[in-house]
Amino acid sequence: IDGICAQIDNPEITIAQLMKFIKGPDFPTGGMICGVEGIKNYFTTGKGSVKLRGRVGSEEIKGNREQLVITEIPFNVNRAALEEKIAGLVNEKIITEISAMRNESDENTRLVMELKRDGNPKVVIANLYKHTQLEVSFSVNSLAIDHGRPKTLTLKEMIQCYIEHRREVVLRRTRFELKKAEERAELLEGYLIALANLDEFIAIIRKSKTREEARVKLLAFEWTQKQVERWGILIRSETRLDKGRYALTERQVDAILELRLYQLTALEIDKVEGEYKELLERIKDLLDILAKESRVMTIIKNELKVIKEKYATPRKSQIVPDEGEIAIEDLIVNEGVIITLTHNGLIKRTNVSSYRSQRRGGKGVIGMTTREAATDEDKDFIEHLFTASTHDYLMFFTNTGRVYVERVHEIPDMGRAAKGRSIANLLELKAGENVAALIRVLSKTNADKEDITWEQPGYIFFATKQGTVKKTALADFANVRKGGIIAIGIDQGDNLIEVKLTTGKDKVVLITRDGMSISFDEEDARPMGRPAGGVRGINLYKGDEVVALAIVVPDAKLLVAGENGIGKRTDFEEYRIQSRGGKGIITMKTNEKTGAVIGALTVRDNDEIMLITVGGQMVRIPVQGIREAGRNTQGVKLVNLAEKDKLQAIAPVVGEDKEDAAAEEK
Template identity: 45%
Template sequence: MAEETENENNLVPANDRIVKINIEDQMKSAYIDYSMSVIVSRALPDARDGLKPVHRRVLYGMDGLGVASSKPYKKSARIVGEVLGKYHPHGDSSVYDTMVRMAQHWSLRYPLVDGQGNYGSLDGDPPAAMRYTEARLRKMAEEMLADLKKDTVDFQPNFDDSEEEPTVLPTRIPNLLVNGASGIAVGMATNMAPHNLTEVIDGTIAYIDNRDIEISELMQFIKGPDFPTGGIIYGHNGVRDAFETGRGRIVMRATAEIETTKSGKEIIIVTEIPFLVNKADMIKRTVDLINEKKIEGISEIRDESSKDVRIVYEIKRDSNANVVLNNLYKHTSLQSSFSVNNIALVKGRPVMMNLKDMIQVFVEHRHEVVVRRTKFELAEAEKRAHILEGYLIALDHLDEVIKLIRSSDTPEDARIGLIEKFGLSDIQARAILDMTLRRLTGLERDKIKEEYAELMKTIEYLRQILDDESLRYKIIKDELVEVKEKFGDERRSVIVHSAEDMTMEDFIDDEEIVITISHNSYVKRTPLSDYKRQGRGGKGSIGSNTRDEDFTEHIITATAHNYMLLFTEAGRCFWLRAFEIPEGSRTSRGRALQNIINVPKEEKIKAFILVKNLKDQEYLENNFIIMCTKQGTIKKTSLEAYSRPRANGINAININEGDQLIEACLTSGTSEIVMALRSGRAIRFNESTVRPMGRTATGVRGITLSSATDEVVGMISLNNPESTVLVVSEKGYGKRTDIEDYRITNRGGKGVKTINVTDKTGELVAIKDVTNDEDLMIINKSGIVIRIGVDTLRVMGRATQGVRLITLKENDEIASITKVVREEEEEIITDEEGENLASDSTEQTENNED
């Protein structure tokens, strides 16, 4: 028993030392600590100075060694040892590689280290060992270290608390943008492109002048990345994405020229290659592709590079140099991409930054540096002024001071005596006792007075800086301008448009056009100016050649950049940009719609809606599409449901068997709807009585048909109080009526008479809402088109038969009408031969028909 007790007692201390923890929790905690260490202390740059800790330590270590740009070079091994021993407790290769990269003019847009010796090459050759090379700081690096000793930034202890190192540099250079950065952390990576210093400073100054500046306005100054190896940036879209979101894919191309030799052979000469491309590997890969027959037409490749890049591709006589160059771009590193991912540390946290964010962080950092520097300089100036005030007191009482000092037994007695007799501070008394005798000469006394006067001016100016924010920002701008004058240069990378940037809209004027669609679904677009306005009752002009019993069924006026939503009789919706419709003359047939969009051959397009764009979310959510069918069904759906074009269309409305979609209107949700029947009746009701439904719904009853043979011929939505209702019959009669003549009734009723249907007029074929500022285009089944002013039609009552709008030949009928915007153009009237008739014939025709 005693033995068991002893064993238990022995186990107690051991149990005290063992803490049981969940291995999953421990691994999570340890990995998070590790990943945060990598993110903050190794892989990501600080957004303020654009440097990772190792870069900052190299520059600070070189500054501490005194290897300034004006001093002799020091051995790289000496510099690496300094950084390694004091600040960066990692491998020497990490420090040396960092320093080497900062010295390579093809790696950094603006190198910060001035290297002497073999620092590698564009071909990927490694640098010489650190014992052979030498280095010193460049002047630009000194601008990043300027004012470091003026308490401008916080310092932190080094790895063993024996030294202090800066947490950030008080840089005058917007280094994050100017030199970029790259690094792979844990769970994230950064890849930031370099930019032109002149452009960045111009953009920064523009931001200081206007804090609300848009990124698009900043891009007027900062055109895009500027790579150290030059080359061509192919396309603006990637640059715009990177600037606006912090992420973007920038396509880089080599700079190449095609020349013809004296012997007549074509050669391609590459003088600049894309950033980060290994020249030797690229040439080797190109040779492999030629051997594999993937690239043809090249007889020889020569690398004639010395200090500058020059790669020569000799082209075979039977090959085209342009074709070969495009193949080189496609298959080799002559074209490569730079994936921008702007992640940097802001207040110790990784943040995705756009162009404005990066400039903002730099400006805020510079402002803090200027404030801290000014406070430091003010404190130093006040200290000095305090001592000079003591000197001046001593000089004013020189004999008494000398007497007191001579009579004192010890320096301590003299110090106490000076303080008590002249009311001096301890610092002033010590300074007087430390004065040399030469300071007592007249000339030296004058110098002290001058220094004091200058110092008081300086103190006043420094206080003014601290009190005036605008003055501080002026200082920041002045220092930036000074940096630009010292180091600014021209762009190396040229930005050119790519095919992706150039949409069809860039090549097509947003002009007014007329789109015509025939009964057999042939479509074309024609400039609106091709149609001259004519008087009511004219014979019209040929609108299109008819062929195989075809005739123009629809006429739509639009602008070239509009989106068209096309609705088929079966209730499907398709999309088409107006400029995608082939252009044709007024008399041409056009092109089959099935060749442009994927409309099934058995379905006919019955309705069209013109939309400005499909990307404005507010516009999409606040507008609706109202559709009606031949059997009188009506349906309302939000435009947003039709904002995502699909090649094969979408279901817009569920159509019952035996029914067809005949009309669709774009509305704002508060319109009044008028539906008209072939029998000459119409109904008016408010759109609000139709609730919004989903795309696949059938809809609700809009109007009740008067007979089994009756059908809906059209629907209009009214928003404009000046609009009148125009109705047209199949035999060319039409009239305008005030909307108030149609009383508002409940949806689903039988409606009221809208035109007096007779054998002379024929049945109703169309209903439109029109104003005096519009023209009508009327087309009949034989292809004749007439354009008349709405203002030539007077407003009549509902029950009248109207007046003749177009003179029809025997057995001809009206196929379609549309309204167009009035053009300021002299009214002309033509007869069948196209000769002008007297203008009073319009009135005569009207009188005859009435």
């Protein structure tokens, strides 16, 4: 089901990416599937072979001996026949290390084989796999009738056939429901007309000698479009009018003639009107489903997720590497590294051992050559630093709302003094794209060594320039192709400005250029899918825009800076929690002295920040030296600016001491 949903989200998904969700076949009797090459073959070509082994364990028994216990057997293998075969091998001296055998099975399999004192368990197990049905192979031929013709299908083609089938089911069901809704709406429209012309209709019925006479007279009535619309009837199609006039249909007349007097009370009238309004909404919704392919796909996914929640069961057959098979992550030592990304977009990873070995001399080490640079090209500083392991993931979010994901071991491995490599050489960025935010996601595996990183709890929280926010589950980013995918729908003229990894229960603060801010509970923003555009985080005043997103941290403060070099630190307690989407409260009293707010950061006393001006000046200052002040104040001067120069950005800066500390933590 996860694989089907992934293919719906990304029709260009590869077989390798699908295999992150669809591991392979699962057999009711368990066992171990040896290797993934056979699975890959039939997933890719439609034909292949899968090797399945029973599970054999070793237990110690009295006398310093061991016994082998078969607890799972391959699918379609008869337990009694297997036991008989093993006994025959022992009698024929093909397997000589077994001294006794017994069957302790109930509803679960447990075949016990006691070994002689000098018996080698590994040799016995190898012989059991070689000479018995404890190891079998299943041939796969994915032959199916596709559009009337036999065809061998790949995994992706099989899934696409199923998606098309479900699409047809949803469309047919929707058309059927729409037809029923339209038929019911037609009758209700007749009732509304009858109720609006009650006296006249009753008079006609009373004066008519037969039902047919009354029927003919009612069919002769006509009204203008404005008249029927005044009675609450919505004309949904021009074909319903004859030369611009509305007349009753035969079904409506028959229904009117079937009305009972008690149905003409005020209460019944309200019920008819209420049901009609609900039907109109339902019809509108059904028409929207038929008009939008995305809604059809969403319905398919939602129905699949219901099935998953109701019927999902743990995998029984474990997939283990076959002899000679190994994943690339198995070839890479999962070791600690330091990831750095500079303000100018240079990225690298450095093994923590290079920090430790150089620090033993007691005089420290040289950091990146970007720190004391003389040229404009070399004016740079570390803006992001992560301690990570080589199996972890990095998520790069761009200003246009796309996300790229890379494994840490794919980041260039360079020495501590090196500047790094341009991030544009690592990511397949599109024209006009630049990295707006970077997040590290810790790699995690289960007991079977399967990657479950994207199954961890957590959310990605987005903020855009126009005040939109969105929260998306981390699990929604499990399938990011090399060329990136949409992480948030961005309206024209808007940009993604910041992204944070959250717990789902954090408190966030949005800060605007004109000095406003709003703090609200992250839970106020419901989780939304990747392509969604989000909801309003702050109701901006005309001409204002969001410049920063901050997470409330109890022992930290919010640092706000204006373009004229004025800034301050304010305790988060001064930002009362409000409802999402409001106008907010003042965070900096902006005027000609302060200029517009250009940024805000969550900071602690021992942090340092870098001030970057439009003219290219960069000033590094300690946070502790910035005065604490209330929200509704201007702040103090952070930097002396040259005439006509402006502060352009502020960023956290990582010094050599923090790099060393991070290395020590790893």
